Amino acid sequence: MAQKPSIPKGTRDFSPTEVAKRNYIIQTIKKHFEVYGFQPIETPSFENSETLMGKYGDEGDRLIFKILNSGDFISKVDDVTYSSKNSASLTPKITEKALRYDLTVPFARYVVMHQNEIDFPFKRYQIQPVWRADRPQKGRFREFYQCDADVVGAKSLLQEVEFVQLYDAVFTALGLKGTTIKINNRKVLSGIAEVIGAKHLLIDFTVALDKLDKIGEEGVKKEMLAKGISESAIDKASPLFAMSGSSMEQLEQLKSLLVESEIGMAGVAELDEITRNVEALGLQSAQLQLDVTLARGLNYYTGAIFEVSAPEDVKMGSIGGGGRYDDLTGIFGLKDISGVGISFGLDRIYLVMEELNLFPSSVSKSVDVLCVNFGNQESMAALKLVNQMRAKGIKAEVYPTNTKMQKQMKYANSRNIPYVVLIGAQELEQEQFVVKDMAQGTQQTYSLGNSEEFTEHL
């Protein structure tokens, strides 16, 4: 009868300490989203399959979790399809709903469905789990949270400037100093492909360029050649490998490379404006750095591209990213709505903060005060005292059962409870309570009628 319980591969239970730490990050992000004027929305965990399918490429379609129809689902499958015994043909006949794969497509669907209730420009944030049938591996899960903020319906570059500041504000508040916000622009990448005569190979070109960090200049050139980019085109692009200096200096180098490309120069102008404005306003702990090799989500972004790296001394991929996409809602019939957004990578931020020991110790504190349980009558007095504390927002509890003192003290210790209150028969008679300071090892007596004398120090 009894099962040995387990959870599905790629999913996680979160213990109280883990929840508290995750919430600390989420609340910090949320607070900043809100002071920056973003408003929360929530969408259902599952969408109609047709809302999601075909939006993330073939690989995405494969990784979307489908929900089996309820009831006698198989009776609705026609005999021809059934007799083929083919998973791909059967799937659409026996599933109508699928789990959210990201927050962007549901957001686009939301904007289109609710366009008449929304005041544009619409600044929304959304912090919800998503699910992907990825092969589970270290740091990659089948259920994980995304934390997204987007503005739709506003083309000005003020948004890009604000998103850089928002990244800086959040990471500064988390104590995560020394992050690098890398910025690029899809138009610059298009311009480069244009001037080197590889416009039709833009994606191959940028995918290769994106690997400069990992495989070096020679590796990138080799891959480009293999993809059919000519040697002369690669030669023309070679200034890219030698780009150096500050963002503004690199922009000057780009200008001379891209002078013949209208779209390329438009990208440079955007980067120039964003960079100048961010510099004028200043950042607290992050730095903004132009990175012409940055190409994430190329099929998707049309303007700015962002990616945030953890401080240099931590080995970790990007901890955030985003960009501008000119026609997000077009897939659902609402044309010409420009969007720009960023995302925070909760799981990776968590790992970085653990590694750098950045969680304040108060985050994982369970309760402030535990009252020892000495029996019915005593515990009622304890409950009365505890309720006075709770009304002041102090986390307090009475040990649930009247067991050995030693066991109760052990519980207080292992839960890191800083104060233990004792109300035994004698204290009850004298209308007093004793407070044991677990860190100091000291204890002090207070009057039950005047508990503020103790609580005012908490």
Place this chain on the structure above:
Amino acid sequence: MAQKPSIPKGTRDFSPTEVAKRNYIIQTIKKHFEVYGFQPIETPSFENSETLMGKYGDEGDRLIFKILNSGDFISKVDDVTYSSKNSASLTPKITEKALRYDLTVPFARYVVMHQNEIDFPFKRYQIQPVWRADRPQKGRFREFYQCDADVVGAKSLLQEVEFVQLYDAVFTALGLKGTTIKINNRKVLSGIAEVIGAKHLLIDFTVALDKLDKIGEEGVKKEMLAKGISESAIDKASPLFAMSGSSMEQLEQLKSLLVESEIGMAGVAELDEITRNVEALGLQSAQLQLDVTLARGLNYYTGAIFEVSAPEDVKMGSIGGGGRYDDLTGIFGLKDISGVGISFGLDRIYLVMEELNLFPSSVSKSVDVLCVNFGNQESMAALKLVNQMRAKGIKAEVYPTNTKMQKQMKYANSRNIPYVVLIGAQELEQEQFVVKDMAQGTQQTYSLGNSEEFTEHL
């Protein structure tokens, strides 16, 4: 190409105002869970099917959403099963995971899996969505939140007393005064069935009794007869229909009815202790009321049973419920762990609060300050000002684009933004900003170098 977007039946999008209101309730519940010493855990949205199946009865099994296996799932179905074309036999072959149906079974699974890391007694809370393939109808959804707090590993009735106080504290904090916390005890119901000689018909007896509110005394008696409960048994039970007075008075009446039943008298003693202790400690705005007809979750609870009714002037089912169950984790192999818990019905609490207009107006405020966008240079000055406000926790934004003043003011109006800041060319030159108080219609000028003069009033 363009699809007309929709969401699945029984699911909901939540707008910024709705999210804010839901969060107001959730945060209030959460804060009280924490001051009462409960700690949060989170479990995955989907569990292995065998963890959930068979735990909620046949009806429950039917209502659990199953997730289709990924990849070429159908190739793993043997030919015999496949040729039967039977949904019930196919389901376990093509699904291994299922969406969380409630928070109790995953909690039991969690406790068993993590028993060596947990300090018992374990007071946990969990606020997460669950999914049920119920027929969608008014107030019933396929995705909804549960807000549960439970204590496992403690048999003392102190827990029951604390849960009554916790209900009272939460509903008082929400401004929801006049709730009734109904209490009963499974042992009392068993005792009644025993003394009237209908022990083997306990469930039929209690299901009928539970309907007293709806179908009246005659209706209940008729149903009992139909279920095979004898006329003399029903006669013996008739004092139940005439129970009146305070909880303590009703307990006296129960005592004389149940004097012959050991289990019945044990139930009365528990109710007596809980009621006396709650009375001694006092409640702020709720009342505790014995209700011997209360029988929810009978197959499940073994001691106290709770249910909370909204204030009398609101027509709404229960807004919370819970009870004690003696062997929750036994299904996963960990015996003799007593649990007791309560749940808050978020959706119903929301509806009641809307009906009684209890949400503070501050909850649905979007941002505090909007700066009008007069163009690049002005908006950079605005951004500088806005950043000073944000650092103080004030929600502030610059209108994203430089459009007509009228459109920007309309946006401020429709979003209920209380203050609009103007920094035009002239203000910029004089290093000033103008604040328009949208409610009063007044405006005032401040120095850009001394924004505290304005913000200190917010």
